[in-house]
Amino acid sequence: MMNSLISLGAGFLDWLEAVGRAGIFIVQSLVRLPVRLGESINLLIRQLYSVGVLSLVIIIVSGTFIGMVLSLQGYSILAKFGSSGSVGQLLALSLLRELGPVVTALLFAGRAGSSLTAEIGLMKATEQLSSYEMMGVDPLRRVIAPRFIAGVISLPLLSFVFSAAGIIGGMLVSVGWLGVSDGSFWSLMQQSVNFDTDVINGLIKAVVFAVVVTWIAVYQGYECVPTSEGIGKATTRTVVLGSLAILALDFILTAAMFGDF
């Protein structure tokens, strides 16, 4: 009994310490200012490409399919109440408020987060990070900061791309296939979507998820055990911890934004 209490306490302290270390880590990499601005922008653009642009395909394809499925499901229920025209409203609200940020963040953790962790971990294993240090160049500034910032910029943008792809996919199914009139599809959507409560709240969610997922990914890479096994485990942790954090935070944010207290 006593022993399990002790190990519980020790585990909690370890966790607190890790959170503290991760916090100091990200603050340090952002606070240390770049020496040469032009080069930093170059590094950022390169990372925006590999983290953001290369994630576009998976985001657009998934968004389209999710929009199509939502339309099919939504139509079959709404038609029972004779309000199949509202399918556009259903699509836009569920995508902007929930599915856009959440599913994009989950896909992002799997696609970009894991590759960030593996890349940084491999840099550590091949002594590239030590090499920067030895040259008097801070690896936090050079390697971590551009990747973190690129993630925080990319994910919210990808989330809107996802929502747009979803709405187009949903329109193809409901208007093109199920025969919903396109006038009611668009006008009901326009009437019901509120910029502040829906678009901005979705954006806030996406930004929060972006910070958390990218933070976990770069930290896991930087702190991993520099062996093939260690990098594998760190990559898995990025995806698992990232996904759990997204879902838990989504509940908290949704409760705060849309809950009636």
Added chain:
Amino acid sequence: MIYEDVSLDIPRGKITAVMGPSGTGKTTLLKLIAAQLYPDSGHIFVDGQDIHSLSRSDLYKVREKIGMLFQSGALFSDMSVFENVAFPLQEHTKFDASKIERIVLEKLHSVGLRGAAKLLPSELSGGMARRVALARAIALDPELVMFDEPFTGQDPISKGVLVELIRQLNDGSGITSIVVSHDVEESLSIADHVCILSGGHVIAQGAPSDIRASDDAQVKQFLNGEPDGPVPFHYPESVVDEQRSQR
């Protein structure tokens, strides 16, 4: 605990070989000298300064004068050979692009790889990668270059090339070199000063000829590669028990 009561001098402008069996912490010693690791006790003076008492920015300034050749080469995989060698120059000097290009090509020329400037690290053989890393380590004309196992995993030709390059570097520009290695013949052939570490202690120190003439049983076992001697062939079980009980 890796080291206990170790004291050694690295003479300026000479090649010092630090040798010893695997696992004696030779790489750790280099990391201590570069202050990538901090000792629990004791001091290391680099160019007269206690390197572990420096502030971060002072430390980075000292490191500009230190070149390090990592065991794996540690070339930046997202940059070409040229960009790798140019990187320290771009970071630490205000030279314009044409001057940087001239220096980079000159350094690559000195390791015989001027023709490989456009290749990526993944397109190089192990020996070539290490030579590029050497060119990068000397790009800023450092005063001290540390070589971490430069000969390990190299074919005889590459080994010969590296030995020749390290020697030339030292003769030509008077760089202080520390070569960490367990390749006995290569190390003894280029070193001016040799230091053998084992079990956390310095077991022999001196000129290569003194080391060769040493009567010490541990030194002899190491130099001649005898499987059994003061370092036993059988790994003692008692050590494992001791380590486990300490945890």
